[in-house]
Amino acid sequence: MQLTLWTYEGPPHIGAMRVATAMRDLHYVLHAPQGDTYADLLFTMIERRDRRPPVTYTTFQARDLGGDTAELFKTAAREAYERFRPTAMIVGASCTAELIQDDPGGLARTLGLPIPVVALELPAYQKKENWGAAETFYRLVRGLAGGAPVVPPRAAGRAPTCNILGPTALGFRHRDDVAEISALLRKMGIEVSIVAPLGASPADLVKLGEADFNVVLYPEIALPAAQWLERKFGRPYTRTVPIGRLATAEFVAEVAALAGVDPALGQGGDAARSEWYAKSVDSGYLTGKRVFVFGDATHAIAAARIAAEEIGFDVVGLGTYSREFARETRAAAQRYGIEALITDDYLDVEAAIAAAQPELVLGTQMERHIAKRLGVPCAVISAPVHVQDFPARYSPQMGHEGANVLFDTWIHPLMMGLEEHLLAMFREDFEFNDRAAPSHLGAKAAPTESAAKLVASAVPPQTATSDAILAWASEAELELKKIPFFVRGKARRNCETYARERGVRLITVETLYDAKAHFSR
Amino acid sequence: MTPETREVQVLRERGQREVFCGLTGIVWLHRKIQDAFFLVVGSRTCAHLVQSAAGVMIFAEPRFATAIIDERDLAGLADANEELDRVVGRLLERRSDIKMLFLVGSCPSEVIKLDLGRAAQRLSRIHSPRVRVLNYSGSGIETTFTQGEDACLAALLPEMSASDAKELLVVGALADVVEDQFRRLFARLGVGPVRFLPPRQSGELPGVGPGTRFILAQPFLADTVVALERRGATRIAAPFPLGVEGTTGWFQAAAAAWGKAPEDVARELAPEIARAKTALAPKAAALAGKTIFFFPDSQLEIPLARFLARETGMRPLEIGTPYLHRALLSEELPLLPADALLSEGQDVERQLDRLRAARPDLTVCGLGLANPLEAEGLATKWSIELLFAPIHGFDQAADLAELFRRPLERRRRLAA
Ligand code: SF4
Numbered sequence: 001m002q003l004t005l006w007t008y009e010g011p012p013h014i015g016a017m018r019v020a021t022a023m024r025d026l027h028y029v030l031h032a033p034q035g036d037t038y039a040d041l042l043f044t045m046i047e048r049r050d051r052r053p054p055v056t057y058t059t060f061q062a063r064d065l066g067g068d069t070a071e072l073f074k075t076a077a078r079e080a081y082e083r084f085r086p087t088a089m090i091v092g093a094s095c096t097a098e099l100i101q102d103d104p105g106g107l108a109r110t111l112g113l114p115i116p117v118v119a120l121e122l123p124a125y126q127k128k129e130n131w132g133a134a135e136t137f138y139r140l141v142r143g144l145a146g147g148a149p150v151v152p153p154r155a156a157g158r159a160p161t162c163n164i165l166g167p168t169a170l171g172f173r174h175r176d177d178v179a180e181i182s183a184l185l186r187k188m189g190i191e192v193s194i195v196a197p198l199g200a201s202p203a204d205l206v207k208l209g210e211a212d213f214n215v216v217l218y219p220e221i222a223l224p225a226a227q228w229l230e231r232k233f234g235r236p237y238t239r240t241v242p243i244g245r246l247a248t249a250e251f252v253a254e255v256a257a258l259a260g261v262d263p264a265l266g267q268g269g270d271a272a273r274s275e276w277y278a279k280s281v282d283s284g285y286l287t288g289k290r291v292f293v294f295g296d297a298t299h300a301i302a303a304a305r306i307a308a309e310e311i312g313f314d315v316v317g318l319g320t321y322s323r324e325f326a327r328e329t330r331a332a333a334q335r336y337g338i339e340a341l342i343t344d345d346y347l348d349v350e351a352a353i354a355a356a357q358p359e360l361v362l363g364t365q366m367e368r369h370i371a372k373r374l375g376v377p378c379a380v381i382s383a384p385v386h387v388q389d390f391p392a393r394y395s396p397q398m399g400h401e402g403a404n405v406l407f408d409t410w411i412h413p414l415m416m417g418l419e420e421h422l423l424a425m426f427r428e429d430f431e432f433n434d435r436a437a438p439s440h441l442g443a444k445a446a447p448t449e450s451a452a453k454l455v456a457s458a459v460p461p462q463t464a465t466s467d468a469i470l471a472w473a474s475e476a477e478l479e480l481k482k483i484p485f486f487v488r489g490k491a492r493r494n495c496e497t498y499a500r501e502r503g504v505r506l507i508t509v510e511t512l513y514d515a516k517a518h519f520s521r
Numbered sequence: 522m523t524p525e526t527r528e529v530q531v532l533r534e535r536g537q538r539e540v541f542c543g544l545t546g547i548v549w550l551h552r553k554i555q556d557a558f559f560l561v562v563g564s565r566t567c568a569h570l571v572q573s574a575a576g577v578m579i580f581a582e583p584r585f586a587t588a589i590i591d592e593r594d595l596a597g598l599a600d601a602n603e604e605l606d607r608v609v610g611r612l613l614e615r616r617s618d619i620k621m622l623f624l625v626g627s628c629p630s631e632v633i634k635l636d637l638g639r640a641a642q643r644l645s646r647i648h649s650p651r652v653r654v655l656n657y658s659g660s661g662i663e664t665t666f667t668q669g670e671d672a673c674l675a676a677l678l679p680e681m682s683a684s685d686a687k688e689l690l691v692v693g694a695l696a697d698v699v700e701d702q703f704r705r706l707f708a709r710l711g712v713g714p715v716r717f718l719p720p721r722q723s724g725e726l727p728g729v730g731p732g733t734r735f736i737l738a739q740p741f742l743a744d745t746v747v748a749l750e751r752r753g754a755t756r757i758a759a760p761f762p763l764g765v766e767g768t769t770g771w772f773q774a775a776a777a778a779w780g781k782a783p784e785d786v787a788r789e790l791a792p793e794i795a796r797a798k799t800a801l802a803p804k805a806a807a808l809a810g811k812t813i814f815f816f817p818d819s820q821l822e823i824p825l826a827r828f829l830a831r832e833t834g835m836r837p838l839e840i841g842t843p844y845l846h847r848a849l850l851s852e853e854l855p856l857l858p859a860d861a862l863l864s865e866g867q868d869v870e871r872q873l874d875r876l877r878a879a880r881p882d883l884t885v886c887g888l889g890l891a892n893p894l895e896a897e898g899l900a901t902k903w904s905i906e907l908l909f910a911p912i913h914g915f916d917q918a919a920d921l922a923e924l925f926r927r928p929l930e931r932r933r934r935l936a937a
């Protein structure tokens with residue numbers, strides 16, 4: 001049993017719904033109690049879809065349990081077929097139905113429906129949403145394309161072709177990423193045959209083996225399918241996820257090699273502004289800002305790299321809730337000399353952020369809550385997200401325009417460079433108190449009492465244990481208060497590290513300035 | 522009891538339901554009882570439901586969480602009860618402000634027959650006197666949406682001490698502002714002492730006994746009614762305090778139980794009624810003649826349809842309700858317009874067929890259906906808001922009408 005305040009991912013059948021809802025002409029019959037129909041609102045409210053997800057729930061009740069829940073499932077599947085006339089169907093169970101073991105796949109087979117029916121086994125007490133999406137997509141691709149003939153790759157003289165794999169419903173900026181990357185590929189003279197699951201029909205999936213190679217946009221979702229397509233049809237797939245300026249350049253090189261085209265065709269040109277923006281002098285204040293990164297593995301790893309190599313931040317925390325990609329995340333964290341945080345426990349993430357005392361948090365909607373309470377600016381880089389993270393405007397995370405978008409959205413919550421200096425110089429000014437927020441953001445909740453308490457309670461014991469006797473002299477505390485709040489955390493931390501390393505037990509004003517001198521090398 | 526109870530024709534449906542389960546009640550209950558915490562014992566689905574239903578509404582740290590059952594618990598590798606004790610320990614350590622903890626059962630906990638009643642007793646012993654631990658079921662196989670509140674209140678009953686005092690007990694979670702208004706009005710009418718269930722603090726639980734006269738503020742509390750009656754309390758039959766007419770009838774019924782003459786009560790309520798009617802008039806004008814269709818959701822549908830039909834002139838075409846408790850609605854049913862179809866239960870696809878055929882001016886439905894229906898050109902009002910907004914009482918009658926007017930007004934403004 002795990003105590004969970006907020007969950008980063010839904011159960012695996014939500015992943016299946018993300019695939020089904022993304023596609024056309026597919027229907028999902030889900031053996032589940034009535035409350036599970038809440039899932040519809042994820043798509044219709046959060047993503048503002050204009051259609052109900054193509055899902056029929058059996059909504060069995062306690063009184064059905066003694067009787068025939070299996071019959072209920074068969075009726076639901078039959079009626080769903082008659083009403084919606086899909087060209088393929090997926091069937092499965094949610095957590096409760098898994099316990100009553102009705103075998104939706106077997107039941108559906110007895111109906112003899114004239115369409116392919118793919119049965120899903122999604123262990124709800126073991127796996128989660130992204131795994132469920134990946135497994136569903138893989139099963140669908142295998143089930144539908146499994147019988148397709150292996151065709152030889154591209155004939156000479158024909159334009160290279162590829163599929164784009166991974167985008168789903170409810171995906172963080174998937175719609176815009178697909179548009180951005182499709183345009184990039186086309187600019188390079190590569191034809192995009194099929195995008196799947198987003199917008200694909202079962203008939204499209206049958207033909208997935210025909211394109212020359214596959215672009216894996218979201219490995220969390222598309223990797224098993226792409227690996228199978230490689231085994232079955234000998235079609236390679238891309239390893240680079242084009243988030244950020246550098247990764248986009250590498251992606252262009254990788255794709256160019258796979259397609260046999262000139263990589264120069266994929267350069268950003270005038271549209272690639274983030275590099276110059278980062279290099280321009282007014283961005284100097286971004287140097288070494290402490291940033292904490294948490295999200296799904298793909299977005300978190302990419303964000304950390306951009307933070308470090310494209311913007312010049314210090315990455316002080318990197319973590320993911322995607323256990324499936326723990327190895328990759330650990331490897332990435334090593335590059336920044338830190339230990340990766342692999343957890344789906346919101347409380348652990350909260351404690352880690354409080355302890356790291358970052359100046360910027362890049363996370364999910366959960367980290368936005370944490371950051372808000374700590375009074376630290378935050379930008380959202382990964383699912384799970386809220387309705388406001390499905391913006392009306394074009395706002396990709398990938399490709400050249402994606403790099404621009406990331407630069408803007410991450411920088412926006414921060415205090416501008418000159419403003420930061422003014423605050424430091426005139427800290428006694430009555431308007432420049434602790435509650436001052438970046439002026440372009442208007443009045444905003446500044447760190448509060450509860451934030452302080454949270455820091456106190458959330459700092460994991462090990463930071464204190466090594467020498468619990470470390471104390472602050474009261475003048476030193478006062479001096480610390482004169483430092484603007486958004487760098488105070490860093491200052492406090494530096495002082496304590498400095499004192500600990502030297503066995504100093506009482507931090508005085510002198511220690512504070514010694515530490516300042518030491519760290520400003 | 523109204524003597525001329527009209528025979529109500531009801532369409533009974535059984536098929537796919539598009540309604541939340543009782544866990545959803547946590548979203549408002551955890552705000553209402555300020556020192557209570559709700560711990561769902563369930564699956565990741567349950568956690569995801571509560572967090573999705575709460576959505577953007579939770580700004581502070583929520584007083585709810587889920588103990589997610591995993592495969593180790595199912596395979597018997599871990600003792601589920603020990604695991605639960607550990608989770609509760611961690612939780613209470615973190616939240617020293619919590620005085621009452623509800624273990625909320627779910628479909629998975631019920632299907633694997635985890636005995637939360639026993640667990641609650643055990644945990645109460647461990648954590649007494651600091652925390653009282655209670656339990657109820659919010660599972661989707663047992664409860665629909667607002668029935669979760671019913672189950673929660675019924676679970677409070679054994680905690681209520683025996684009392685012989687003659688007291689009025691108002692049952693059903695109300696917005697704090699409404700509660701305060703009601704308290705003032707009862708004082709003016711000379712009715713009291715008045716107690717509320719649920720209370721704002723777990724320590725303020727009212728007593729109950731043969732002297733207790735209780736009146737429902739919400740229609741979905743059938744189990745709580747049974748539990749109260751078992752303790753000797755008597756229900757005051759009344760319409761629900763939605764709209765001017767319903768609120769008047771509600772206060773009249775309570776006052777009658779205190780032996781007040783109807784004319785005196787009417788005189789006392791007259792200024793409230795007048796003010797409420799003035800505020801309501803312009804909203805009602807905008808709604809008059811418009812048709813409305815209710816999907817079954819909160820069980821508030823019948824009193825709402827009565828209010829809209831009789832006080833704003835709207836025309837209910839179909840009034841869906843997940844359950845029809847005739848006894849509790851005895852004062853409401855006769856007031857419904859005769860030509861409205863009353864449906865109980867749901868087969869969502871068939872109901873959508875009826876909706877598309879009827880094409881009402883306004884559809885009241887759950888969050889999953891609202892945007893798709895809007896995209897089909899049908900104006901909608903999400904029903905969950907009716908549980909989160911103060912809608913009861915005289916001074917909220919106009920606000921209640923406004924909830925229905927706004928979607929129509931938006932359409933008008935955005936039409937051009
Ligand atoms: S219907 Fe059952 S399984 Fe689903 S969220 Fe509600 S209690 Fe949990």
Ligand code: SF4
Binds near residue numbers: 372
């Ligand atoms: S809108 Fe912001 S503060 Fe509100 S719930 Fe969502 S992330 Fe949290």
